[in-house]
Amino acid sequence: MTTVHSAPLTNKLNDLELPAWWRQAVVYQVYPRSFADENGDGIGDIKGITSRVPYLKELGVDAVWLSPFYPSALADGGYDVADYRDVDPRLGTLGDFDEMLAALHREGIKVVVDIVPNHTSDQHAWFQEALAAGRGSAARARYIFRDGTGPDGSEPPADWVSVFGGSAWERVADGQWYFHNFAVEQPDLDWSNPEVRADFVKTLRFWSDRGVDGFRIDVAHMLTKDFVDPLPSQAELDAMPRDGNHPMIDRDDVHEVYAEWREVFDSYDPPRTAVAEAWVEPSRIPLYARAESLGQAFNFDLLEADFDAAQFRRIVGDNLALAAKSGSSTTWVLSNHDVVRHATRYGLPDAERTEQGRPVRKHGNEWLLSGGASPELDREQGLRRARAASLFVLGLPGSAYVYQGEELGLHEVAAIPDSERQDPTFFRSPGEDIGRDGCRVPLPWSATGSSYGFGDGGAHLPQPAWFAELAVSVQDDDPRSTLSLYREALALRRLLQTGESLEWIKTGRDDVLGFRRPNGWTVFTNFGTEPFELPEGGARSISSQHFEDGVLPGETTVWITGA
The missing domain is CATH 3.20.20.80 (Glycosidases)
Structure with missing residues (x-):
């Protein structure tokens, strides 16, 4: 083990x-x-x-x-x-x-x-204040604003793509751009700002x-x-x-x-x-x-x-x-x-x-x-x-x-x-x-x-x-x-859960995992489709699929206590 x-x-x-x-x-x-x-x-x-x-x-x-x-x-x-x-x-x-x-x-x-x-809504009072305050203001310093590129600043500061798709930069009325790693309505905050x-x-x-x-x-x-x-x-x-x-x-x-x-x-x-x-x-x-x-x-x-x-x-x-x-x-x-x-x-x-x-x-x-x-x-x-x-x-x-x-x-x-x-x-x-x-x-x-x-x-x-x-x-x-x-599982888990370690149990099958917790509680999961014969001993407490004998069906987990 x-x-x-x-x-x-x-x-x-x-x-x-x-x-x-x-x-x-x-x-x-x-x-x-x-x-x-x-x-x-x-x-x-x-x-x-x-x-x-x-x-x-x-x-x-x-x-x-x-x-x-x-x-x-x-x-x-x-x-x-x-x-x-x-x-x-x-x-x-x-x-x-x-x-x-x-x-x-x-x-x-x-x-x-x-x-x-990471970000606020564009409806947050801070961002609305930043839009109204203009370039170089303390309000904009809470967010990440940059001037654009190109002759007239009409191109974004970089070609970055947001997590949700599209450009990660959005232009505001006075020509500056703000960074949003997610949706355009989610401007990123500047965490170097003490405020x-x-x-x-x-x-x-x-x-x-x-x-x-x-x-x-x-x-x-x-x-x-x-x-x-x-x-x-x-x-x-x-x-x-x-x-x-x-x-x-x-x-x-x-x-x-x-x-x-x-x-x-x-x-x-x-x-x-x-x-x-x-x-x-x-x-x-x-x-x-x-x-x-x-x-x-x-x-x-x-x-x-x-x-x-x-x-x-x-x-x-x-x-x-x-x-x-x-x-x-x-x-x-x-x-x-x-x-x-x-x-x-x-x-x-x-x-x-x-x-x-x-x-x-x-x-x-x-x-x-x-x-x-x-x-x-x-x-x-x-x-x-x-x-x-x-x-x-x-x-x-x-x-x-x-x-x-x-x-x-x-x-x-x-x-x-x-x-x-x-x-x-x-x-x-x-x-x-x-x-x-x-x-x-x-x-x-x-x-x-x-x-x-x-x-x-x-x-x-x-x-x-x-x-x-x-x-x-x-x-x-x-x-x-x-x-x-x-x-049933959560009620039983509350009684059994103790310690923070496990021991792997050799099952003889690559598609079957077994492990034992400190109090003798064991868990077997059959990830395959062929039945698996469970070891003797212990009492079956709960299983993810009903079965009658000691053979664990495919795609099924069982908890055994007292083993």
């Missing part, structure tokens, strides 16, 4: 020899506009979340992470923030937020909120003072920039190593920001937590996850992996080693608001890959672009694999992030008319990227009604008819439903 260790189960962030809740928590991601609509206007809201606290309690999660709920023009699903210290009036009020926070805390559920520090840094400290304290338990930091690797004239070309940018000195990605000096934030977090009792969304080279993840920085970082490797035993084993080993290096615990993510749901990814042909094993296209991209017509999705296989992968991940040491609706076994919604799409990725790259709307469709709570129980006024994205089969009301009392599987 091979033993893989992570860090000890202690709170490294304040040197207390006590378990830290976040190290092995199950965190449920709520995309507020698509979770539950209490006032019937078609958009999910804060009171809708409060109304579903009993559901979250019964599900058995330790914490809820809220995607942005701040005032926003919704140019990017709420990630274009107009005011970091308020609630979008379409979603409620600060009073509603406080009531929701109290309701979750009464049930022992922590609350993590999204912070979006910017001070204002975000104020924001962190605002929510911490209200009782928020932690923060998820959006694109944590992109805040600091070093734009020295002459600006490099896009080709030159792409060729630069991401070793801490890149002009805009994963710079070493971003950790000066997070060291200041850590002082803020640690000034509270208990300390506030933080997790970095940092798409960086694996060797640099510990910089974000170490105690003097944010304290934890997302591991996104499984979002890009096929349902494949070798890939899963490598990813688990690599990330437990990275967690040990940082002194943090690792995180496991199979779905979120930015990717195709894993029930669909696993039901489509595997992605083509480079020699380094990286996918050369998104899982399901061709299927999405065709509206779900080609290649054909094997829905049953996708769900079967998704249940097996979820149970595998929930058996691992570290914290697990569950995206709303995955506990229902929801697939991606592909057939959304172009006229009803909302994601800026779709509009800026037509015919190349269908966008992320398909994983953001409002949840089905009941099998009937205009929005399957989401709210009385319909849903802001169209829901397919097959949602009725997967509604909460349908799965509630079905012991073999995906919802029941998640409830």
Whole structure:
């Protein structure tokens, strides 16, 4: 057996020899506009979340992470923030937020909120002031403004392309250009400006003072920039190593920001937590996850992996080693608001890959672009694999992030008319990227009604008819439903989860993985299709697919206790 260790189960962030809740928590991601609509206007809201606290309690999660709920023009699903210290009036009020926070805390559920520090909305008071103030003003110094190129400055400062497609520079009325790494409505802040840094400290304290338990930091690797004239070309940018000195990605000096934030977090009792969304080279993840920085970082490797035993084993080993290096615990993510749901990814042909094993296209991209017509999705296989992968991940040491609706076994919604799409990725790259709307469709709570129980006024994205089969009301009392599987797994995990190491068990099969946790809890996953004879001993506690004897079916995970 091979033993893989992570860090000890202690709170490294304040040197207390006590378990830290976040190290092995199950965190449920709520995309507020698509979770539950209490006032019937078609958009999910804060009171809708409060109304579903009993559901979250019964599900058995330790914490809820809220995607942005701040005032926003919704140019990017709420990630274009107009005011970091308020609630979008379409979603409620600060009073509603406080009531929701109290309701979750009464049930022992922590609350993590999204912070979006790389950019603001173009509707933010600061940016409106910058437009009015003109060239060379203190207001413009909060953002990244440059003069254009060419004889009359009518060409952008550089040929850079934004993440969402199109130019990364936008010209304003007086002829200057501002930088936006994402949508044109999301101007990037200049993090060398002390006023910017001070204002975000104020924001962190605002929510911490209200009782928020932690923060998820959006694109944590992109805040600091070093734009020295002459600006490099896009080709030159792409060729630069991401070793801490890149002009805009994963710079070493971003950790000066997070060291200041850590002082803020640690000034509270208990300390506030933080997790970095940092798409960086694996060797640099510990910089974000170490105690003097944010304290934890997302591991996104499984979002890009096929349902494949070798890939899963490598990813688990690599990330437990990275967690040990940082002194943090690792995180496991199979779905979120930015990717195709894993029930669909696993039901489509595997992605083509480079020699380094990286996918050369998104899982399901061709299927999405065709509206779900080609290649054909094997829905049953996708769900079967998704249940097996979820149970595998929930058996691992570290914290697990569950995206709303995955506990229902929801697939991606592909057939959304172009006229009803909302994601800026779709509009800026037509015919190349269908966008992320398909994983953001409002949840089905009941099998009937205009929005399957989401709210009385319909849903802001169209829901397919097959949602009725997967509604909460349908799965509630079905012991073999995906919802029941998640409830049972989370309840059992809470009893079993201890320590932060695992031992790999030799199975004699390349397509079957087995591991043992410190208390004798063992997990076996058959990634293949041929049955696998389980070793004798122990009691089968839960499995992703029903089976009667000691032979584990293909594409199935089982937990065994007392072995």
